Amino acid sequence: MPPTTPENFRERAEWAASRTLTRYLPHKVEREDRADGTILLRSGYGLPEYVRCTGDWLHRWADEAPYRLAVAERDGPGWRNVTYADLLRFVRRTASALLARGMGADDCIVIMSGNGVDHLILSLAAQYVGVPVVPLAEQYSLIPEAHARLTYVLDKVRPRMAFVDDAARYAKALVLPELQGVEMVAGRVAKVGRDLTPMADFLSHDLHPGLEAAHAAVGPDTLAKIMFTSGSSSDPKGVLTTHRMLCVNQAQMSAVMPYLSDAPPRITDWLPWNHVFGGSHNVNMMLAHGGTLHVDSGKPTGRGFAETLANRDAYPGTLAFNVPVGYAMIADRLQQDRALRHRLLKDLDLIFYAGASLPQDVWDRIERAMIEVRGGLPMMASSWGLTETAPACVMVYEPIGRSGVIGVPLPGVELKLIPDDDMRCEIRVRGPNVMPGYYQDPERTAKAFDEEGFFITGDAVRFVDPLDMNRGLIFDGRVSEDFKLETGTWVQAGNLRMNVLKSLAGLVQDVVICGHDRGEVGLFVFPPPGTATEDNTTRGAVTDDGLKARIEERLRQLNAGVTGSAKRITRAIILAEPPSVEGHEITDKGSLNINKILTRRADLLERLYDNEDPALIRV
Secondary structure (H helix, E strand, O other): OOOOOOOOHHHHHHHHHHHEOOOOOOOOEEEEEOOOOOEEEEEOOOOOOOOOOHHHHHHHHHHHOOOOEEEEEEEOOEEEEEEHHHHHHHHHHHHHHHHHOOOOOOOOEEEOOOOOHHHHHHHHHHHHOOOOEEEOOOHHHHOHHHHHHHHHHHHHHOOOEEEEEEOOOOHHHHOOHHHOOOEEEEEEOOOOOOOOEEHHHHHOOOOOOOHHHHHHOOOOOOEEEEEEOOOOOOOOOEEEEEHHHHHHHHHHHHHHOOHHHHOOOEEEEOOOOOOHHHHHHHHHHHHHOOOEEEEOOOOOOOOOHHHHHHHHHHOOOOEEEEOHHHHHHHHHHHHHOHHHHHHHHOOOOEEEEOOOOOOHHHHHHHHHHHHHHHOOEOEEEEEEEOHHHOOEEEEOOOOOOOOOEEEEEOOOOEEEEEEOOOOOEEEEEEOOOOOOOEOOOHHHHHHHEOOOOOEEEEEEEEEOOOOOHHHOEEEEEEHHHOEEOOOOOEEOHHHHHHHHHHHOOOOOOEEEEEOOOOOOEEEEEEOOOOOOOOOOEEOOEEOOHHHHHHHHHHHHHHHHOOOOHHHOEEEEEEEOOOOOOOOOOEOOOOOEOHHHHHHHOHHHHHHHOOOOOOOOEEO
């Protein structure tokens, strides 16, 4: 088994490299140091050619592998299967229906429901003839309290068309005033108080005489999507996503991940398509390499995990994508079920996580299971990027043997690192996968780029080894989430949060670092589901003495190894209410909306700094 100390990077990396079964390239980084201390990093590998538009992928695989399964979804007791030949045929007929309505680059289609075959066909059809799509989080339409987000986007983009997979399920949203006069397309129609166009009409539409010319006019600069950010600190911003961004990003990853081209990848995935990780990174990885995508209708939640596990068990795949909580749930099941271990792991070339750092103990458990099943490891990797970067900019593509590393720049990407006194670096990025700007928002667009054209991400990183760039970078939180105590001392909230989560593993679901303009750093604690009960909850806080004592003990152990007020947690309070989707306390990416939590729970923030409050944990 690997060296037991995760921080012993070289030993763990060498151990992993000796056991990795997946074909890989070594990290290769070029560094430039400027007189002002700024560091520029570039890939040592060149950027390969990339296709003109997403439609080129469809034509290639419909020609080379017409009967290969492209995409599938659950359909009653079985699956609805679409081959590459079928996919191209459906896309061209649906694109013809759009042209018959006179739609073009000045129009857009809002997609209000989640992942599905019809969703994919309509998106690719719109891109095929240069009509941008706007994929939205399905909770905007399903949860009445979240309709404000939906109406904000509808008012912003003024769509010609909207789509849902099931009219009955989305009935309340379909009659919103903002959708009057908008053609509503539905995969399954129902009586909902307005006219609907069946998606089946699009799939059987006659080919339009202008189809070939419309497709030929689509190029790298054509707008493919408007992807709205989660709006964690302000109103959602519409990211202009071009065909170049989507196509070049797949070429960048193909250049350093040779196994993607060794055999068609197979993916079973739940990650939402309104988010860039699921909708651009994963879906396009399948399309670019002629792979197969099984749409997973489950999620790594209490209700959805059984479904996602059943789907992955039926179609394990060669590439696995998930968020850390999803891998933690899978690791638990792998530990319990030897047969399941073999079915899920036997063909994996890649285990990829994003969204947050994967706990090292989960990483280690998956490694042990892989060694048992295959006698070796797949590539175990992570990446970093944003909606504005299509998304991948930095990626792990060699064995590293530990969690928490986001990797090195991809070919064609240039990083600007601006160090502070603690050798933490603000990271900015420039490259062909970076957006041209925000939709109808010139002021925000201008503020998003520095004088050299680097996108200002607001994120921070550190070097794994400042003397060896090939060891990669570690994500170190959001610069915008940092704050000052009343003494003027800066608190690096993102880094501190990761340390706290590691210390409180098993006792908490998540935490929020508090203390802006206060004298001490405090903690909002979200406990595991089911912790808060009527008997142990008072005015929105959990008063369980046993849990409070365990958290206090762990925090004291954490504090024992640090100096300085910016790294010491002196108080905490356990919140009874979990993060609220309706209250916008969770972003579309599934991360916590820190500003909204602190604002919405201002009374609890005051109680956190009230030394007489009975719910307070004083450390």
